[in-house]
Amino acid sequence: MIDFKKISQQKGKFIGGHHLCAGCGAGIIARAAANSLSDKPLVVIVATGCLEVATTLIPKTNWLMPCLHLAFENAPAAASGVWAAYQKTKYKQKLPEDLQILVIAGDGASYDIGFQSLSGAAERNDNLIYLCYNNEAYMNTGVQRSSASPYCAETSTTPAGKKKNPKDLTKIMIAHNIEYAAQATAGDPIDLMNKIEKASNYSGVKFINALAPCTRGWGFDESKTVEIGMLAAETGFWPIYEFEKGKYKINILKTKKIKEFLSMQKRYAHLFSPKENNQEIEKIQKMIDNNWRVLENLAK
């Protein structure tokens, strides 16, 4: 478990003054991740996306540790290069032991364009923590659907709501036979920090998929990020669980109905206006209930 008292007294390594929107879930996730690894030698590799453009604007940076950005789809391959260089130049460069490599990438970079690179790194099992901040669409280019966008969500390329289901990237990563994978949310940074810390004790690729509510893309007030992020967990829309050495564990129970979560966001406004589409809402509820049953069985 992470020592929060100690962390609260430390100067964070991901600092303010960035250009992310007010209420951005990605900022919460980045800060939580950097803080939970603050006492270890850490390299951060960011994929192109909101977080990267908003935190590395030359000549400024919001990362107080070594930070690298190459492109959109190759952050895991870059991490493999850094890891290989670290192993072979440790003596020459007088490098510290126990280097942590943290890759932070959005859902576009993880689920879509960078999926091959991520899968390759997972198969090679190079030593890195992969943190996907999943805001469920291409937010940096103006809210286009990705393969993480949920059913019925309105995006600029699915104006009538997405007709397809998202892929389950966390399960796909578990299928790479990695030792640690988890889902987390910006709504519960403490859970996320504990998971990052736990991941840092495993070798090989560790995968954490953290839901990052996006005020612009999802359409909610910037004061509601944590509330919506938590509601996503409590409704089972985004199950918070861990996979550790072959065992599943559910961290937050499903206690609420999905309607509450959907009704708070403009991306689902078409389900409520001009009149409530109970059939679709019920369909989403059933899908969530089914997925939850599968997860419960895995965690038995």
Add this chain to the structure above:
Amino acid sequence: MNKKIGTTGNEAAALAIKQINPEVIAAYPITPTTQIMETLADYEAKGDYNGQIILVESEHSAMSATVAASLSGARAMTATASQGLALMNEVLHIASGLFTPITMVVGARALSAPINIHNDHSDVMSVLDSGWIQFYAETVQDVYDFIIQAVKISENPKLQIPSMVIMDGFITTHEFTNIEIMSDSKVQKFVGKYQPIDSLLDFENPKTIGGFALPDVYSETKNAQSKRMKKVKSIIKMVANQYQKITDRGFKFLEIDNPKAKKMIVAQASVCGTIREAIKNNSKVGLCKINLFRPFPDQEIINALSDSKEIIVVDRANSFDSIGGPVYKEIRAALFGKSNAKITNHILGLGGKNISILDIKKIIK
């Protein structure tokens, strides 16, 4: 004494890489250069190479891992060809834009479609403007010599510019011939131990590399890159001079046969052997072989060709612009206002189509 061995272009490349001893190699198989990574894997298995070989899942990742390893303070190398080079394209610009002194070996091969595994220069010519130095090797000996010199040139603190050493796929890559090689220690002494100027893994001075640039910073960076490219020729001359001292073979931007001839053929790489054979008893025709294509040796071209009456440029790639191949256009541009010669273009040997002595004799008629 330097010893002689029988080897192929791919094996010579792998040997040079092993002797240079980069800390990181990223590799992905592609015809016709797969043998390079196989040979390196053999060296590793036998304990003759103790760097890290990253076996990636694509050429895009190969170049990405190579760039990241280089930025992290390692000497890093890779090899590819054709579709692999095309897939790397995005990251080639990132490699040069972040000033990573990588050396990459390319076995030049035609680009799809239609798919073809044989030699032409459509792959390497498609990345002319990616900010890399381009060396074109004619022989297996050139491959060995150019790789070793390229590493030292790229890593020069004034440059930090990546290099491509190009040989002709299935011709030079697979040709078995005798070459002279140096001992491992002699090569390592020549290239020197790699000391990065700057490293991502400097934890005392942490920095963000690859940040987001607004127009002013972007244009300043690209201008800096362009300025550095102008220094490449003088560094090559210096390194080639040092190499000449230990091997008797240096590096020339151009190699000229029969320089007084009024009719000159301009060509690159392996076809030059055929051209020499075709013109050997013909005092009226000379050959200007271009070994360095980026940066372009414009002044040397002017010196070599401004007295010619007729210049025949052989291209191994098409630009599909109804003007001509890439070499032809560079020659025309270099000689603009400097020569009244008739300059013609022949795009030959696409997708490995054989270029015979008779073909050359026909174009010089």
